[in-house]
Amino acid sequence: MGRLPKLDRRPATRLLAALAAAALVLFAPAAVVRAQSNTSSEAAFTGAVRVALILESPQGRYLHSTGSGFVVAPNYVVTAAHVVAPARQIQGIRISIVAPGAAGPAEAQVVRFSALQDLAILRFDGPSPPPLTISTVTPSPGDAVVALGYPDMDDLRSPPAEIVRPTPPSRSAGAIASLRDRAPTGDPIPTINHEAAISSGSSGGPLLDGCGRVIGVNSWHARGGETLSARGVAIRVPPLVEFLREANISPDLSDDRCVTALERAEAERDAAVAALAEQNDDIRRRLAEADRLTRFTLFAVVAGGVLFLTSLAMMMIALFGMRRGAVAPAPSAPASQNAAAQSAPLEPRVEPIDDAGDLVVLPPTTAAVTPVASADEPARRRWWPMAVLIAAAAVAIGFVLPLAVQVMRSSADMRRAAGEADFAGRHICRFDPAASGVREGADTSFAIDAAGCVNARTLYAPASGGLLKRVVLNESRGMIEVVTLSTRTGEFRREHFALTDERLAEARAAARETPAPERCEASARTGVARRNAALQHFVTGQPVQRAVWRCQKAP
Numbered sequence: 001m002g003r004l005p006k007l008d009r010r011p012a013t014r015l016l017a018a019l020a021a022a023a024l025v026l027f028a029p030a031a032v033v034r035a036q037s038n039t040s041s042e043a044a045f046t047g048a049v050r051v052a053l054i055l056e057s058p059q060g061r062y063l064h065s066t067g068s069g070f071v072v073a074p075n076y077v078v079t080a081a082h083v084v085a086p087a088r089q090i091q092g093i094r095i096s097i098v099a100p101g102a103a104g105p106a107e108a109q110v111v112r113f114s115a116l117q118d119l120a121i122l123r124f125d126g127p128s129p130p131p132l133t134i135s136t137v138t139p140s141p142g143d144a145v146v147a148l149g150y151p152d153m154d155d156l157r158s159p160p161a162e163i164v165r166p167t168p169p170s171r172s173a174g175a176i177a178s179l180r181d182r183a184p185t186g187d188p189i190p191t192i193n194h195e196a197a198i199s200s201g202s203s204g205g206p207l208l209d210g211c212g213r214v215i216g217v218n219s220w221h222a223r224g225g226e227t228l229s230a231r232g233v234a235i236r237v238p239p240l241v242e243f244l245r246e247a248n249i250s251p252d253l254s255d256d257r258c259v260t261a262l263e264r265a266e267a268e269r270d271a272a273v274a275a276l277a278e279q280n281d282d283i284r285r286r287l288a289e290a291d292r293l294t295r296f297t298l299f300a301v302v303a304g305g306v307l308f309l310t311s312l313a314m315m316m317i318a319l320f321g322m323r324r325g326a327v328a329p330a331p332s333a334p335a336s337q338n339a340a341a342q343s344a345p346l347e348p349r350v351e352p353i354d355d356a357g358d359l360v361v362l363p364p365t366t367a368a369v370t371p372v373a374s375a376d377e378p379a380r381r382r383w384w385p386m387a388v389l390i391a392a393a394a395v396a397i398g399f400v401l402p403l404a405v406q407v408m409r410s411s412a413d414m415r416r417a418a419g420e421a422d423f424a425g426r427h428i429c430r431f432d433p434a435a436s437g438v439r440e441g442a443d444t445s446f447a448i449d450a451a452g453c454v455n456a457r458t459l460y461a462p463a464s465g466g467l468l469k470r471v472v473l474n475e476s477r478g479m480i481e482v483v484t485l486s487t488r489t490g491e492f493r494r495e496h497f498a499l500t501d502e503r504l505a506e507a508r509a510a511a512r513e514t515p516a517p518e519r520c521e522a523s524a525r526t527g528v529a530r531r532n533a534a535l536q537h538f539v540t541g542q543p544v545q546r547a548v549w550r551c552q553k554a555p
Contacts, residue, residue: 044212047071047132048148048169048205050098051079051122052105053086063160064093068149068169068205069122070214071099071131072244072251077108077122079204080219084110084120097124102166112247117189118219118235119243120204132206133252133442134237135213139192143176147196147218147232149205169205172197177231184220190236192216198232207234211258211442214240250477252545256444259428268428285422314391423468423487424450429549436548444549446492448485451522459520460485461529470528471535473511478504480539490551495543503538510534 049071053064067083077097087093087110096105108124139145148169155163174195183189192207198218207216216234223230244251425448431441452460452468460468466488472481480497499507514531517524 044070044132044146044148044206044208044214045168045171046100046129049077049100049129050150050164050167050169051077051083051108051204052096052098052164053084054094054096054164055090056092056094063163064090066150066152066155066163066201067203068201068218069097070148070204070206071129072121072134073131073249074128075124075126076111076131076249077124078217078240078244079120079122080217081113081115081118081120082219083204084113084122085115088113095122096164097122098164098166099129100166100168101129102127104166105164112243114243116187117239117243118183118187119217119240121244121247121249130439131252132208133213133254134241135209135211135215135258135442136237136241136253136255137209137215137257139176139179139209139215139236141176141178144210145174145176145192145194145196145215146208146210146212147172147174147194147198147202147205147234148208149198149202149218151197151199152201153199155201170202174232179236183235184222184233190238191220192234192236193222194232194234196232197230202232207232209258212440213254213258213442216240245476254442256442259443259445423485423490423553424448426554427490427492427551428554429492429551432548432550436546438547441547444492445554451520452525453520454485457520459517459524459528461525461532463532469532471532471539473507473535475504475508479544480507480535482536482539482543485551490553492549492551494545494547496545497539497541498544499538507535507538510537 047070049069051067051069053066055062055064064086065083067079069077069079069083072078084095087095095108095110097108098105106124106126108122110120111123112119112121114120148171151170154170174197177193177195180191180193181188183191192215194207194216196207198205198221202218203220205218206214207218209215214237216236217240218232218234220233221230222233241251241253427446427448429444429446431443433439433441446454447456448454448460448468449456452462454460458470460470460483463469463484466486468485468487470483472483474481474496477496478499478501480499482493482495482497484493485491486493511531511534514527514534516531517527
C-alpha cells in the first residue's frame with residue numbers, strides 16, 4: 001500500500017498491474033458493462049489532461065515524470081500534490097499541461113499546494129478544455145465508476161517526445177468497493193476504494209460516475225499483501241471542493257443523482273407497460289373534473305335563470321309604472337269657470353230631430369267638472385319605477401358578476417390542480433444540450449408529490465404558465481438560482497444569475513427576512529412563493545449558466 005511511484009518501469013510492476021487488470025475483467029464484468037453502457041463520460045475525455053514534469057539542464061531537456069489531472073475551471077487544473085512535488089524540490093523542473101486536441105504542451109504554475117490533502121491546483125495559459133462537472137452526491141458501494149488518466153502502462157516503450165504529444169486519456173472501468181475516512185497513508189482524508197484499474201501516471205486523474213461527473217481524484221493504489229489484488233484509491237469530493245473554494249475557484253457542481261442507462265431502460269420499459277393504466281387514470285380524472293364542472297355550471301344556469309326572470313319581472317313592473325306616470329291629465333278649466341258652471345241653472349236643450357221640423361226637448365246637460373290636480377303628484381308617480389329599475393340592475397350585476405368570476409376561478413383552479421396531480425410521481429429527465437447551450441450534461445431523476453414537494457425535501461410554489469418554481473440564493477457562488485418545473489411540458493430548468501457584491505448583500509438580507517419554510521406540504525407554499533418573489537427581484541440580465549432537461553413520468 002502506498003503512493004503511485006513515478007514512471008516505475010520494472011517488469012514486476014508491469015506484471016502486477018497486468019494481473020490486477022485481468023482480475024478486474026474476470027471478477028467485475030457486471031460493473032464494467034454498467035459503466036461502459038453509459039457514454040456520457042465521453043465528454044470528460046477532453047477535460048482530462050496529462051501533467052508532465054520536464055527537467056531543463058545544461059545537457060538538455062529531459063522528461064522527469066508524468067501524472068494526470070483534469071480541468072475544474074477555465075485554465076485551472078487539479079492534480080495530486082505528489083505529482084508536482086518534484087517541481088518544488090528540484091531546481092530546473094518545469095510543469096507542462098498536455099491537453100487532448102491541443103497544439104502542444106502549455107507551461108503551468110502551481111497556485112495552491114497541500115501535501116497533507118495530496119491536492120494541487122495548476123494554472124496555464126492558452127486555450128482551455130471545458131471544465132468537468134463535480135458531483136456533490138455521496139456515492140455508494142457498487143456504483144459504476146470510470147477512471148481517466150495517463151498510466152505508464154500505455155507508454156512503456158514510447159519515447160519522451162511521443163509521451164508529451166497530445167493524446168486522449170486512458171479509460172478503465174469498475175465499481176466502488178468501499179468508502180473510507182482515511183487515506184492509505186493514515187491521514188484523515190475521506191476516500192473511495194474502487195476497482196477501476198490505475199497505475200503509475202494515473203495520479204491526479206478524475207474518477208467519474210456513470211454520468212461523467214467527477215466523484216474523486218485518483219491518488220493511490222492499494223495492493224493486498226498475500227492476494228496481490230489491487231485497488232485504486234481516490235480522494236472524495238468534499239475536501240476537493242473546499243480546497244477549490246479556498247483558492248477562490250468556483251467549479252461546476254451538480255447535486256443531481258446520476259441515472260444510468262440501465263435505469264433509463266427499465267424506466268422506459270415500465271412506462272410502456274403502465275401506459276394503458278395511466279391513460280385510464282387520466283380518463284377517470286377528466287371525467288371527474290367534467291362532472292364537477294357540469295354540476296357547477298348547472299347551478300350557475302339555474303341561479304342565473306331565476307335571477308334573470310326576477311329581474312325581468314321587476315323591470316317590467318318598473319316600465320309599466322313609468323308608462324302610467326307618463327300619461328298627462330286632461331286640461332281643466334279655471335276654478336272660476338267651474339264654480340260658475342256649478343251655480344248656473346240647468347236649462348233643457350231644444351234641437352231638431354228630423355226634416356219635418358219637429359222638435360224634441362232633451363234633458364238638461366250637466367257641466368263636466370274636472371278636479372284640479374296638485375303640482376307634485378306627477379313627480380311622485382315617476383320616482384318609484386326608476387328606483388325599482390335601478391334596484392333590479394344592481395341585484396343583477398351584484399349577483400351575476402361574482403358568479404361569473406367564481407366560475408372562471410373554479411375552472412382555472414381545477415385545471416391547475418388536475419395538471420399538478422397528473423405531474424405528481426417519479427420522473428426520468430434527459431439532458432437537452434441544445435436548450436442548455438452546452439454539449440454534454442448528466443441525466444437526472446426526481447420524485448414530486450401533489451403538494452409540489454420534490455424528493456420529499458424541497459417545496460416548489462405555483463407560478464404562471466403551469467410552472468412550479470423555486471428561487472434559491474447560492475451565497476458561496478454569489479448567484480441566484482432559479483429552478484422551474486413545467487407541469488404541462490415536463491421541462492426541468494436550472495438557471496444561474498450572477499450577483500455583484502452589493503446585490504449579494506441585499507439578497508442575503510432579503511433571504512433572512514423571508515426564510516424558506518421547513519415543512520414540505522401544500523400549506524407552506526405561500527412561504528415559498530413569498531421567498532421566490534423576494535429573491536426574484538435580484539434576477540437581472542441573462543443567466544450565466546443554464547441547464548435544461550426533458551422529463552418523462554415513470555411509474
